[in-house]
Amino acid sequence: xxxxxxxxxxxxxxxxxxxxxxxxxxxxxxxxxxxxxxxxxxxxxxxxxxxxxxxxxxxxxxxxxxxxxxxxxxxxxxxxxxxxxxxxxxxxxxxxxxxxxxxxxxxxxxxxxxxxxxxxxxxxxxxxxxxxxxxxxxxxxxxxxxxxxxxxxxxxxxxxxxxxxxxxxxxxxxxxxxxxxxxxxxxxxxxxxxxxxxxxxxxxxxxxxxxxxxxxxxxxxxxxxxxxxxxxxxxxxxxxxxxxxxxxxxxxxxxxxxxxxxxxxxxxxxxxxxxxxxxxxxxxxxxxxxxxxxxxx
Numbered sequence: 001x002x003x004x005x006x007x008x009x010x011x012x013x014x015x016x017x018x019x020x021x022x023x024x025x026x027x028x029x030x031x032x033x034x035x036x037x038x039x040x041x042x043x044x045x046x047x048x049x050x051x052x053x054x055x056x057x058x059x060x061x062x063x064x065x066x067x068x069x070x071x072x073x074x075x076x077x078x079x080x081x082x083x084x085x086x087x088x089x090x091x092x093x094x095x096x097x098x099x100x101x102x103x104x105x106x107x108x109x110x111x112x113x114x115x116x117x118x119x120x121x122x123x124x125x126x127x128x129x130x131x132x133x134x135x136x137x138x139x140x141x142x143x144x145x146x147x148x149x150x151x152x153x154x155x156x157x158x159x160x161x162x163x164x165x166x167x168x169x170x171x172x173x174x175x176x177x178x179x180x181x182x183x184x185x186x187x188x189x190x191x192x193x194x195x196x197x198x199x200x201x202x203x204x205x206x207x208x209x210x211x212x213x214x215x216x217x218x219x220x221x222x223x224x225x226x227x228x229x230x231x232x233x234x235x236x237x238x239x240x241x242x243x244x245x246x247x248x249x250x251x252x253x254x255x256x257x258x259x260x261x262x263x264x265x266x267x268x269x270x271x272x273x274x275x276x277x278x279x280x281x282x283x284x285x286x287x288x289x290x291x292x293x294x295x296x297x
Contacts, residue, residue, distance in 0.1 A: 003032035004042050004086060008077050019171055021149065029073035038132045042081055047091045055093075057255065065153050071095060072156075108235050108248045110255075113142060116234050121187070129195035130213065136184075136191035137210060137218075140166070143184035145249035145267055147171075148227075148242040150219050155207040161185070166209075170268040178266060245273060 009027040012018045018026075036053050037045055040236040057067050075092045082090050083278050108116070120135040141151055150168035158167040164185050180188075196211060203215020227242045235244075246267070255265050 001030070001034040001037060001039050001042055001045065003217060004081060005034060005077065008080050011080060017173055019149075019173075022171075025069065026073045026076065028079055029070045030217065032070075032073065042086050043088070045078075045091055047094055050095050059151075107251045108231065108244060108254050112234050113245075113248060116230050117142070117183070120230055124187075124190065127194060129198045131197065132187075132191045132195035133210060133218075134230070136187040136195075137223060137226050137243070138230055139184040139187040140180060141223075141245040142249050143170075143180035144178040145246045145253075146178065147246060147268075148223050150268075151208065151242070152208075152218050152220050152223055154198075154209040156209050159188070159209055161189070161295075168268075174268060176268050177266070178268075185255075 003172060005027060008030065009023055012024045012026060019261060033045070033050075033053050036056065037049055046147070054067055057070060062070075066217075067289055068218040070124050071092075075095065078087065078090045078092045081087045112164075117138055120131075120138050124131040131248060137151065140146065141148070144166060146166075146168060148172065151169055154168055160166070163179075164176050164181070165179050167175060169175050199211040199213070199215050201215065202213070203211065206215065209216035212218045224241045227245060230241045231244060232240045241245070250263050250267060253266070254260070
């Protein structure tokens with residue numbers, strides 16, 4: 001199982017060109033299966049063993065989305081193994097995945113984000129290089145509704161300061177060009193002129209747009225911490241990640257009158273159905289209209 005799982009992970013990365021995060025998740029699922037099964041031959045894995053593996057995850061308290069992903073991992077693996085001639089039958093044919101519970105994304109109000117971003121700007125006013133960088137990170141994540149991996153993967157050359165756009169590489173290695181507004185442009189200009197040269201001098205000349213304290217490319221974990229420190233206290237949460245800014249940007253765009261297709265393009269969603277979740281959380285307009293118009297409001 002271990003050898004076959006490694007070969008499958010290589011196929012996912014080099015042939016199907018899935019994102020590194022997706023490959024890591026699928027590989028981790030298969031390593032866990034191998035640990036439970038005792039690293040048996042691939043042909044010895046049957047439906048009952050797979051059901052037991054998923055049951056263990058349920059008993060451990062794994063979320064339904066995690067168990068559904070595990071099911072998808074082994075289905076993809078055994079479909080590949082069947083095609084490669086490693087097995088004669090696919091044991092996942094009758095493996096049932098739990099229905100995904102679609103939780104509504106965590107969204108901060110526009111007023112809350114105004115306060116958070118104003119506070120970040122105030123901290124950067126004294127010229128501290130880390131504060132300047134953090135303010136630019138927060139502004140760009142919200143302005144362009146970026147995934148954290150897209151932000152951290154962007155290089156300096158991807159930024160078009162004249163047109164206020166940034167080129168990012170999203171899921172499936174798909175490129176898109178995303179606009180950002182005046183507030184983000186101001187924060188980026190301050191960071192690029194007053195902070196990035198100082199951070200770059202600490203490292204070995206990374207091409208990354210955002211640099212860490214030692215001059216290397218800013219990591220996703222560090223970006224998560226930047227957002228959590230700034231946003232979590234404002235929304236009353238213990239921790240909250242960069243995706244909350246992406247969710248909030250999408251919702252506020254819909255509240256402001258943007259159409260769903262435009263928001264889909266901005267977010268880089270392959271399916272409009274993925275974007276439609278924001279219609280459920282974009283309720284400020286609906287609530288206001290209801291209160292104004294309904295006689296029993």
